[in-house]
Structures are given as structure tokens and as C-alpha cells.
Amino acid sequence: MESFFHQLIQQLINGISLGSIYALIALGYTMVYGIMKLINFAHGDVYMVGAYFGFFATTVLHLSFVPALIVAMIGAGLLGMFIERAAYRPLRDAPKIAVLITAIGVSLLLEYGGMLLVTPQPRTFPKVFEAVTYNIGGIVVNSQQIVILVVSILLMVILTYVVNRTMIGKAMRAASFDMDAARLMGINVDQVVSFTFGIGSALAGAGGVLVGVYYNSIDPLMGIMPGLKAFVAAVLGGIGIIPGAMIGGVILGVIEALVSGFISSTFRDAAAFGILILILLFKPSGILGKNVREKV
Amino acid sequence: MFKKGLGLALGACLLTGLFAGCGGAGTGGSANEIKIGGNIELTGGVASYGKQTMNGILLAFKEANAAGGVLGGKKLVLVQADNKSEASEAGNAMTKLITQDKVAAVLGPVVSGNVLAVSQIAQDNKIPMLTPTGTNTKITVGDDGKVQQYAFRSCFIDPFQGKVMANFAAKSLKVAKAVIYMDSSSDYSKGLADAFSDTFMQNGGTIIGKEAFLQKDQDFKSALTKIKAMNPEVVFIPAYYEEVGKIVKQARELGISCPIIGTDGWDNSKLVEVAGADALNNTFFSNHYSSQDTDPRVVKFVESYKKEYNEEPSALSALGYDGALMIIDAIKRANSAEPEKIREALEKTKDLQVVTGILTLDASHNPVKSAVVIEMKDGKQTFKEKVNP
Numbered sequence: 001m002e003s004f005f006h007q008l009i010q011q012l013i014n015g016i017s018l019g020s021i022y023a024l025i026a027l028g029y030t031m032v033y034g035i036m037k038l039i040n041f042a043h044g045d046v047y048m049v050g051a052y053f054g055f056f057a058t059t060v061l062h063l064s065f066v067p068a069l070i071v072a073m074i075g076a077g078l079l080g081m082f083i084e085r086a087a088y089r090p091l092r093d094a095p096k097i098a099v100l101i102t103a104i105g106v107s108l109l110l111e112y113g114g115m116l117l118v119t120p121q122p123r124t125f126p127k128v129f130e131a132v133t134y135n136i137g138g139i140v141v142n143s144q145q146i147v148i149l150v151v152s153i154l155l156m157v158i159l160t161y162v163v164n165r166t167m168i169g170k171a172m173r174a175a176s177f178d179m180d181a182a183r184l185m186g187i188n189v190d191q192v193v194s195f196t197f198g199i200g201s202a203l204a205g206a207g208g209v210l211v212g213v214y215y216n217s218i219d220p221l222m223g224i225m226p227g228l229k230a231f232v233a234a235v236l237g238g239i240g241i242i243p244g245a246m247i248g249g250v251i252l253g254v255i256e257a258l259v260s261g262f263i264s265s266t267f268r269d270a271a272a273f274g275i276l277i278l279i280l281l282f283k284p285s286g287i288l289g290k291n292v293r294e295k296v
Numbered sequence: 297m298f299k300k301g302l303g304l305a306l307g308a309c310l311l312t313g314l315f316a317g318c319g320g321a322g323t324g325g326s327a328n329e330i331k332i333g334g335n336i337e338l339t340g341g342v343a344s345y346g347k348q349t350m351n352g353i354l355l356a357f358k359e360a361n362a363a364g365g366v367l368g369g370k371k372l373v374l375v376q377a378d379n380k381s382e383a384s385e386a387g388n389a390m391t392k393l394i395t396q397d398k399v400a401a402v403l404g405p406v407v408s409g410n411v412l413a414v415s416q417i418a419q420d421n422k423i424p425m426l427t428p429t430g431t432n433t434k435i436t437v438g439d440d441g442k443v444q445q446y447a448f449r450s451c452f453i454d455p456f457q458g459k460v461m462a463n464f465a466a467k468s469l470k471v472a473k474a475v476i477y478m479d480s481s482s483d484y485s486k487g488l489a490d491a492f493s494d495t496f497m498q499n500g501g502t503i504i505g506k507e508a509f510l511q512k513d514q515d516f517k518s519a520l521t522k523i524k525a526m527n528p529e530v531v532f533i534p535a536y537y538e539e540v541g542k543i544v545k546q547a548r549e550l551g552i553s554c555p556i557i558g559t560d561g562w563d564n565s566k567l568v569e570v571a572g573a574d575a576l577n578n579t580f581f582s583n584h585y586s587s588q589d590t591d592p593r594v595v596k597f598v599e600s601y602k603k604e605y606n607e608e609p610s611a612l613s614a615l616g617y618d619g620a621l622m623i624i625d626a627i628k629r630a631n632s633a634e635p636e637k638i639r640e641a642l643e644k645t646k647d648l649q650v651v652t653g654i655l656t657l658d659a660s661h662n663p664v665k666s667a668v669v670i671e672m673k674d675g676k677q678t679f680k681e682k683v684n685p
Contacts, residue, residue, distance in 0.1 A: 007525050010550075014517040122538055124569040133549055140550050215514045215542055217570050225512065260518035265507045266480060268518070 006138050011261040012254060017145040017214070019253020020152035024207035025230035026237070026245035027159065028080075028200030034176040034240035035196050037096065041103040042083060043204055044227015045110035050076035050205025051125075051218045052118060058126050065128040065213070069151070072209045073202040080201025081194050089190070107227075114220035122219040125212040144214045155206060156246055159199065163242060168195055176240070232276045238286025247287060329371045330633045332357075332623060333393030335404035335414065335425075340381025342407055345612055349406050349428055350376070351605050352616025359600070360624050367633065372624065379405055383413035390414040394421045400633045401426065403619050406612070408432035411447075418446045424626075424639040426450065428619035429612055433487075436661040448642050448661050450619040450650070454484055457559040457582045458491025460667045460683045461532060464580065466499035468669075468681065469555055471529035473504050477519065477543065479535040480508035488534035488559055504528060509539065516543045517550060524552050536561040541570025548575040557581060563611070563670075563677075573675030580680060584611040585652045586668045588679035597651045611652075618650040653682070 025047055032040045053075035057068035087106050091099045132143040163169040174182040175192045183189045211226070212218045229252060237248025252272060259271040279286060334353060337346030357372045365371045375397045377389035386405050393399050394417065402418060402425045405411050411430035418425035426448040427435060433453050436444055465471055474496055479485035493503045505526045507519045520543070523531060531547070533540055533556060540562050547556065548571075555578050562581040587598050587608050597617065601609040609617075625648050627633055630641035645657040653665035664685050671680040 003525055007521060010521045011518055014515075014521060018515050018517075122566070122570075124566065131549070133551075135551065142549055211514065216545060217514075217538070217542060219512075221512065222514070226514075257518040257521075260507075261522045265509060265519035265522070269510070 007261060009139050011257040013139070013141060013145065014261075015254030015257030016250060017148050017253070018257065019233075019250035020149055021207050021211055021226065021249075022230045022233045022252050023246045023249025024152055024155065024203050024210075025226055026233040026249045027156070027242065028204045029231055029234040030237070030239055030242060030245040031172075031196050031200045033234070034242075035172065035179070035193060036088075038088065038099050039103065039231065040088075040197075040200075041100070041227070041231075042106035042110060043200070044223035044225075044230065045107050045114070046076050046080055046083070046201045046223075047204035047208045047211075047226060048114065048218070048220060048223035049079055049110060049208070050201075051208030051212045051222065052114070053205060054209030054212055055123060055125055055218060058128055068128065069206060069209050072205045076205025076208070077198040077202035080197040080204075083201075084194055084197040089193075111220055111224070118220060120220060122217045125216050125218055128213055148210045148214060151206065151210060155203060159203070160242070162199070168192070172196060229272055232272055235276060235286055236279055238289030241286070241288045244286055244288040251287075328369065329373045330366065330627065331373050331375050331397060331399045333390075333397060333399035333402040333404075334374045334376045335379055335386060335389045335393060335402050336376065337381040337404075337406050337410070338376070338378035340379075342381045345406050345429070346381070348610050348612040349404075349616035351601070352428070352609065352613035352618075353403055353620045355601060355604055355613075356617045356620030356624065358604075360620075366624060366627050367631065370633070374403075375399055379410060381407070381410070383410050386410040386414045387417060390417045390425075394418075394423050399423070400627075400635050401623055401638050403428065403616070403623065405430070408435060411435050415444055415447045419444065422446065422639075423635045424448060424642055426619050426623060426642070428615040433662075443660050446639060448622070448657070450622055450652075450655070450663060451584055451615050452665065452667060453662050455487050455491035456662075456685070457667060458488040458493075458534065459495045459685070460582045460669070461534075461557050461559065461580075462492045462495035462499065462501075464582070464669050464681075464683055465530050465532070465555075465557060466496060466501055469530060469557075469580075471555070472501045473527070473529045474501060474532055475505040475507070475523050475526055475528040475530075476503060476532045476534075477507045477509070477523065478533070479511055479539060481511045482535070484561065485534045489532070492532050492534065509543075511536075511539065513539060514542065516546050520547050520550050520552060523547075524550055529554055531556045533558045534561065537564040537567040538570070541567045544571040544579060545575050553578070555580060560584065560611070568672075568675045573672075576672040576675060579672045580669050581672075582667045582683070583670050584667065585614040586670055586677070586679040588677075589668060589682070590679075591682075593649060593651055614651045618652050618655070621650050622648065622655070 028043050032038055050072045054068050054072035057063045057071040083106055087102050088099060091102060134141045163172060171187045171192045174187055175189055179189055233248035233252045234245050236252060237244025256268050256272055260268045336350050337343055353374060357374055361371050375393060377393050379386035379389045393402055402423060404427060406429050408430040411427045412435060424446050428450045430449055431451055431454050435449060436447050438444055465474060476489050476493060478489040505523060507523060509516060533543060540558060544556055558581040560583045563583055568576060598609055601613060622645055626638050626641035630637040648655045655663045655665045658664050666682045666684045668682050669680040670677045
């Protein structure tokens with residue numbers, strides 16, 4: 001019984017550290033969807049590029065962890081804004097499906113362009129700080145897990161502040177509510193959209209660096225699975241709702257850990273995507289979503 | 297490990313130039329040389345594998361010629377054909393070697409996928425082909441369960457390593473409770489897991505758990521937490537270095553301190569970079585050969601290889617060398633350089649002393665020979681022991 005309890009706690013710790021990464025990526029999905037009603041499938045690959053920015057910042061520029069994280073966030077943010085400007089803005093008035101397909105194209109471009117540039121060989125992320133393992137009564141916590149959690153929470157707090165307390169945040173909320181009305185009120189919608197992409201991508205970039213530090217290895221296709229899982233997390237929490245992405249990410253991470261820990265590791269991904277199906281069937285608006293009736 | 301990715305088919309086809317040997321039939325080569333083809337990955341994605349294998353083959357030929365050649369003084373000539381690491385090019389190279397150069401046998405290709413792509417050509421032209429390094433079981437035994445008459449190899453097949461590691465765990469590590477953690481997206485891994493679990497149970501051990509992951513996974517902690525709670529005495533991970541590195545790192549972080557064992561997919565310097573030298577202590581994996589083996593044949597081979605190429609021979613070089621030895625031995629025993637006679641002699645290869653062990657071909661044309669177990673010590677591969685089949 002005690003060992004079961006031990007295992008449960010350990011799996012919760014595993015799940016929360018994995019989930020906070022999902023949450024960071026999911027935030028980008030949800031913010032972009034909230035404003036543009038676009039699922040940006042290239043988002044997982046921006047996360048990958050962020051990891052590489054972090055990698056080169058530490059290996060080539062010899063930066064330590066925090067400056068490398070900031071460089072990666074800025075790099076990924078600029079990339080996100082560039083993608084929006086180059087690929088999505090020209091399609092602002094095109095049918096949604098066209099934009100969605102473009103997103104998939106951008107995603108493939110980043111994956112295979114990345115392979116061309118940095119080779120498909122996985123790279124070992126340098127040790128940016130010593131990993132200390134704490135053993136508290138048989139439960140193992142790693143200093144990297146703590147860093148992941150602290151950085152994620154910090155970034156989410158900053159994001160919440162920006163969205164709720166600043167002018168640009170107010171503009172974002174207005175644009176998400178009704179883009180045309182926002183434009184009529186004198187809000188520069190293009191700027192708001194660009195900013196949203198920048199912030200979302202910066203968060204994904206941070207996630208990439210954290211994953212690189214934590215798992216020690218990065219490669220050009222590393223964004224595919226976490227990207228899809230983060231999408232599930234965003235839908236689970238209620239797509240378009242910022243706190244929903246955070247909750248969805250953590251819940252998904254914990255569910256995956258519990259499924260592999262207590263049922264079978266073979267079912268882990270099946271469980272993650274099973275949740276997506278269940279949510280879409282029974283509560284498509286997600287945990288925090290309100291049912292919106294379509295006006296006829 | 298040679299099945300990885302785009303099919304690094306390591307099949308060195310030995311087209312032994314038998315024609316030259318059989319008097320008047322010598323369309324290829326003069327009366328005092330025997331032509332053998334080398335259908336090798338000299339450029340392209342797996343060129344480094346091809347290069348190492350080729351070096352091994354060339355060394356064996358050079359030594360045989362220096363010792364007076366075969367069949368009463370005939371020299372062995374290797375006709376090289378680059379298959380560019382592509383299956384279609386491997387087919388072209390094979391056809392060219394057989395029809396234009398009239399070789400007596402072919403060594404190569406190196407990766408299984410390329411070997412499978414060309415074996416029919418060898419079959420149709422009745423030319424024996426020997427891959428030094430193609431580990432896929434289907435190279436020598438087709439889908440219909442029939443032995444491919446003209447296909448041979450000098451490496452052991454995948455499932456064999458599962459047996460080796462099960463015996464190693466039971467007899468050398470003296471453990472009875474094992475957990476298997478396999479890559480469920482790879483045939484290589486699944487085949488090894490089955491072979492391991494059969495042999496381990498025959499030795500009186502129990503498999504107390506089986507967990508799985510997928511290629512490209514990053515997080516293994518949940519499954520590892522579960523494995524830790526089972527209290528295994530050994531964990532068997534038949535997979536490739538990329539995932540293995542992360543798994544071993546995370547396992548040690550969670551406090552799994554028992555031996556972790558694996559197979560030749562571990563053999564890459566990236567393993568140490570990802571896992572870290574400390575985490576890899578108390579881990580073992582099977583391989584075809586170790587350059588640190590103290591067997592006099594290995595010592596001699598390593599010495600002459602270093603002298604020739606100024607680098608340490610890899611397992612691929614050793615297997616290329618052995619493949620060439622098998623062909624040379626077959627020509628000597630057949631006392632002829634006719635493809636059909638070489639084929640017959642190859643089939644009867646028995647107790648042949650090669651670098652990677654004492655080699656006997658079984659009825660399915662697969663070598664029965666020893667494997668080595670390598671221990672990781674402070675990030676360095678060290679020779680642990682030789683395990684006989």
C-alpha cells in the first residue's frame with residue numbers, strides 16, 4: 001500500500017513536469033485560436049526551433065541558462081511573427097481551410113528545412129546547470145523538474161498579467177471578442193495579431209529550451225508529438241481560453257503519467273488522443289469553455 | 297542495428313571472380329586472377345559504414361594475396377562498385393558486376409535494405425552473394441520460409457543477440473528477475489525482446505514485466521517509475537542509442553541502480569553524450585566484436601588493420617574482413633572458382649577461424665558464432681566477455 005502511494009506521488013511529479021511543458025506550448029495554440037480562429041499547426045515546430053536557438057546560444061555564444069532562454073524566446077517570437085506576416089496575413093480573408101493547409105505547409109517546411117540546415121542527427125544539449133537529485137523519503141525530485149515548473153509558472157503569471165492588465169492585453173481581448181468591432185474602435189488589429197504570435201511562439205521557444213535541458217537531446221522532428229499533445233491539451237482546457245491551456249496541459253501530463261504507470265506504457269498515447277475524442281464528443285468547448293449557441 | 301532508418305542494408309556482396317579460376321571459362325580477368333565483386337555503399341547516406349566494411353575486405357584480400365594467393369598462386373581481385381547507399385543503385389551495381397565484370401561471387405551490400413533489394417539478381421544469375429553486415433533474418437530465409445540458396449552472411453542475425461544477453465544475464469550477472477523495456481515501433485526491438493524472454497525463462501528466470509515506448513519519445517519517467525516499483529534485478533532494453541541514452545539517464549535519476557543491458561543498437565558514441573558516463577556504469581550490451589578482445593586472432597587483426605589504415609577497426613571492418621575470409625576459404629575448399637562450386641563450399645563452412653569468432657553456417661546460411669559483451673565503464677567501452685552460442 002505504501003509503495004502504491006509512493007508510486008502515485010512519483011507519477012504525479014513526473015506528470016506535472018511533463019504537463020507544464022505541454023501547457024507552455026498549448027498557450028500558443030490557444031492564444032492564436034482565440035484571436036484568429038486558426039489552429040496554427042506549425043506551433044510545435046516553432047518549439048523545436050526555440051530549442052535549437054537555445055542550443056546554439058549555449059554552445060556557440062556560451063551563454064548560461066537564463067540568457068540562453070531569453071535569446072531562444074526572442075528568436076522563436078520573431079520567427080512566429082515572421083511566419084504570421086509571410087504566410088498567414090496574406091490569407092486573412094481566404095477561407096479557413098486554406099489557412100489551415102498553409103499552417104501544415106509551414107510546419108513541414110520548418111521540420112525538413114531544419115533537417116537540411118542542422119542535419120537530422122540528434123544533438124546533445126549541453127549541461128547548463130548541474131542536475132541535483134533530491135530523494136525525499138523514496139520520492140525522487142530532480143532540480144531540472146523544479147526549474148521547469150518554476151519557469152513555466154513564472155511565464156504564465158507574466159502572460160496573465162500582460163493579457164489582463166496592459167493596453168496590448170486589452171486590445172488582444174477585444175480582438176478575440178470581435179475583430180471587426182475592435183478595428184472600428186481604432187485598434188490596430190494587425191499589430192495585435194502579430195504580437196499574439198510573438199508571445200505564443202516565445203512561450204513555445206521557452207518550452208523547447210526547457211525540454212532540451214531536461215531530456216538532454218534535441219532533433220528537428222522533436223516538435224511533432226509535443227505539438228499534437230499540446231493541441232489536445234488546449235482543446236481539453238477549452239481552446240481560446242488561456243487558463244484552460246494551463247489546466248489542460250497539466251491534466252494531460254498527469255493522465256499520461258498515470259496511464260503508463262498504472263495501466264501500461266503502451267496505452268499512453270492512445271489515452272492522450274482518446275481524451276481528445278471524448279472531449280470533442282461530450283464537451284467540445286473544453287473544461288473551462290462555455291457553451292456558445294450559434295446565432296441563426 | 298543495421299536495420300535502422302532508411303535501411304542501412306549492410307550487404308557486402310562477394311562476387312568472387314570464379315571465372316578466372318576455372319581455366320578456359322575465364323571471361324573476366326586473366327588466368328592468374330580471380331575476380332570478386334564488392335557492391336558497397338561507398339558514397340551516400342551510410343558511406344561511413346561502407347568505407348569501414350570495404351577496408352576490412354581489402355585487408356583480407358591483400359593478406360591472402362601476400363600469402364601466395366589461392367588455387368595455386370592465383371591473385372584475388374576486388375572489383376568495386378559503388379551502390380550510393382540506394383537500393384536501386386545497388387541493383388545496377390549488382391547487374392554490372394555479374395554481367396560485365398563476370399565476377400565469381402559478390403561481397404555486399406552493407407545495409408539490410410540494399411541486400412534485400414539485390415538478392416534476387418544474385419539468385420537469378422546463380423552467383424553467390426555474401427553480406428558481411430546485413431542482420432535482417434529475411435536475407436537468408438525468404439518470406440516463404442525457404443532458404444535463399446545464393447545468399448550468405450558473416451554476421452549473426454538479430455534474434456541471436458537476445459539469446460546472448462539472456463544467457464549473459466542468467467549466467468554471468470546471475471539474476472532471475474528481468475524487466476523488458478522495448479521499442480514497440482521497431483521490429484528489431486520486438487524480435488530481440490521475444491528471443492530474450494524465451495531464453496531467459498529456459499534458464500529458470502522470470503520476466504516480471506514488459507513495458508514499451510515509441511521511437512522519438514522524450515519522457516520515459518512514468519514507465520520507469522513503474523519498472524522501479526517492480527524491483528527488477530536487470531532491465532533489458534533492446535533499442536537504438538538515441539532512446540537508450542535518455543532512458544538510462546532517466547532510470548538512474550529515478551534511482552534504478554540494477555544492471556541495464558542491451559544489444560548492438562547501443563553502439564554509438566552519442567550514447568555517452570546523452571546518458572552521461574556515470575549513468576552508464578553497470579550497463580552491458582552485446583556486439584559483434586570488440587577491438588579490446590585479447591583473443592590472438594583479434595589482436596593480430598587490430599594490429600594489421602591499424603598499420604594499414606591508421607585507425608581502430610570497427611565491428612563493420614571486422615565483419616567485412618570475415619566475409620572475405622569466408623569466400624577465400626570456400627574457394628580453397630572448392631578448389632575451384634566456379635560460382636556454383638563456391639556456393640556449395642560456402643554452405644559447408646564449418647569451424648572457420650575468423651576475427652569475430654569460430655564460424656559455422658547453419659542450414660539457413662546464418663553464422664553460428666560467439667558474440668561479445670561490452671561493459672560501459674566511466675563512459676568507455678570495455679570488453680567484458682565472449683558468449684558462445
